[in-house]
Amino acid sequence: MNHKGILTVLSGPSGSGKDSILSRLAQKDPQIVVSVSMTTRKPREWEIDGKSYYFVTEDYFKKKIETGQMLEYAVYGGNYYGTPKAPVDQWLSSGKTVVLKIEVQGAQKIREMYPDSVSVFLMPPSMAILEQRLKSRETEDPDEVARRLSIAAFEIEQCSLYDYFVINDELDEAVDNIYSIIKAEKLRTSRMKEIICEVIKDA
Amino acid sequence: MNHKGILTVLSGPSGSGKDSILSRLAQKDPQIVVSVSMTTRKPREWEIDGKSYYFVTEDYFKKKIETGQMLEYAVYGGNYYGTPKAPVDQWLSSGKTVVLKIEVQGAQKIREMYPDSVSVFLMPPSMAILEQRLKSRETEDPDEVARRLSIAAFEIEQCSLYDYFVINDELDEAVDNIYSIIKAEKLRTSRMKEIICEVIKDA
Numbered sequence: 293m294n295h296k297g298i299l300t301v302l303s304g305p306s307g308s309g310k311d312s313i314l315s316r317l318a319q320k321d322p323q324i325v326v327s328v329s330m331t332t333r334k335p336r337e338w339e340i341d342g343k344s345y346y347f348v349t350e351d352y353f354k355k356k357i358e359t360g361q362m363l364e365y366a367v368y369g370g371n372y373y374g375t376p377k378a379p380v381d382q383w384l385s386s387g388k389t390v391v392l393k394i395e396v397q398g399a400q401k402i403r404e405m406y407p408d409s410v411s412v413f414l415m416p417p418s419m420a421i422l423e424q425r426l427k428s429r430e431t432e433d434p435d436e437v438a439r440r441l442s443i444a445a446f447e448i449e450q451c452s453l454y455d456y457f458v459i460n461d462e463l464d465e466a467v468d469n470i471y472s473i474i475k476a477e478k479l480r481t482s483r484m485k486e487i488i489c490e491v492i493k494d495a
Numbered sequence: 496m497n498h499k500g501i502l503t504v505l506s507g508p509s510g511s512g513k514d515s516i517l518s519r520l521a522q523k524d525p526q527i528v529v530s531v532s533m534t535t536r537k538p539r540e541w542e543i544d545g546k547s548y549y550f551v552t553e554d555y556f557k558k559k560i561e562t563g564q565m566l567e568y569a570v571y572g573g574n575y576y577g578t579p580k581a582p583v584d585q586w587l588s589s590g591k592t593v594v595l596k597i598e599v600q601g602a603q604k605i606r607e608m609y610p611d612s613v614s615v616f617l618m619p620p621s622m623a624i625l626e627q628r629l630k631s632r633e634t635e636d637p638d639e640v641a642r643r644l645s646i647a648a649f650e651i652e653q654c655s656l657y658d659y660f661v662i663n664d665e666l667d668e669a670v671d672n673i674y675s676i677i678k679a680e681k682l683r684t685s686r687m688k689e690i691i692c693e694v695i696k697d698a
Contacts, residue, residue: 413684419697448695456679457687459694469682476659476679479672481616484660491662492651494622 297323297384298477299406300391301399301454302470304414305444307425309460310393311344313414316467317391317474324389324474327380330356333371346376364405366397369443373398389474396450403453410477412470413454417461500526500587501680502609503594504602504657505673507617508647510628512663513596514547516617519670520594520677527592527677530583533559536574539632549579567608569600572646576601592677599653606656613680615673616657620664622647 304310314326330346332353341347353372356362365374375392383390392402402409416422422444426437451457456473460466477483507513517529533549535556544550556575559565568577578595586593595605605612619625625647629640654660659676663669680686 456682472675472678475675479659
């Protein structure tokens with residue numbers, strides 16, 4: 293029973309814990325793949341090329357856009373961020389659940405292009421905790437923290453556009469909640485048409 | 496953070512395993528309560544009054560309807576089936592997830608009255624297995640099996656009206672799937688408005 297996979301968008305302010313959640317999700321279920329985004333921003337100390345992001349030059353990124361190889365892209369804090377198209381389409385047609393970690397602008401584009409995609413907004417339990425998490429990243433200077441907080445406020449304003457809202461207080465619980473969302477979405481009648489036909493064919 | 500509970504409808508043909516699933520769900524999570532329906536049909540040997548159903552007379556049932564004490568009711572195979580209203584409203588306002596085991600006619604009424612309710616259609620893995628399950632209930636005579644199969648065919652035709660479609664092949668998996676649906680539905684942005692306001696209030 294081969295059915296098309298689900299495209300899932302995960303957004304949330306820097307410091308909400310998207311990366312930790314995504315690596316746990318992919319470990320939990322081999323049917324879930326996390327799409328690696330491409331960016332022109334500088335890697336942070338702990339980030340690995342090809343895992344955190346594909347870190348590329350602005351020229352390279354622009355060429356990808358021009359040749360129609362990006363699913364979506366956005367400029368954010370002066371840097372390009374985007375999703376390479378080919379692997380996503382391949383995974384979806386092989387029935388995988390593909391999770392995209394993207395900013396709110398990109399999420400909106402995905403919703404328009406893939407109306408049956410699922411979107412999840414991830415939040416820390418409070419703004420105070422978000423600020424604290426951003427400050428505890430030793431590599432970030434105060435200006436950078438302030439800048440990220442103002443971007444966060446802009447993103448948070450748009451959370452009502454998302455299908456689901458998950459609070460990342462306890463990591464295990466947040467992972468479990470997002471996993472439940474994916475499992476439930478697979479069971480939607482609208483996605484089960486082929487399977488339903490198979491099951492009820494002698495009714 | 497007290498928020499209103501979710502009304503969940505579970506339908507599925509006789510023999511799909513609704514009762515086993517419901518008792519497991521209620522054991523799994525004290526926030527889930529299963530509403531006991533009222534019926535005028537005769538109890539089967541293994542059924543317990545007040546647990547499987549409230550078994551009542553037709554006169555009693557009709558009085559309940561006349562005095563507005565039924566949330567929904569339907570006549571099915573010559574018998575009345577319905578949901579007493581008061582306990583459901585009480586549970587919902589205390590934030591519980593209330594599961595109603597009801598037939599397709601009743602489910603349709605609930606969808607109209609509670610547009611934010613969630614509906615799940617439960618099916619055995621195939622019609623052949625459904626027939627086999629019905630036949631293995633020793634108390635059922637062949638005419639009764641044939642009658643239930645024809646009712647099942649009618650119900651199954653309407654499964655696309657439900658939000659979710661769950662196949663009961665392995666009981667544990669089916670319980671887990673329905674539990675995921677309930678968890679995911681609680682995380683819908685549209686149901687999380689109060690919590691979202693609380694979390695983002697200083698953004």
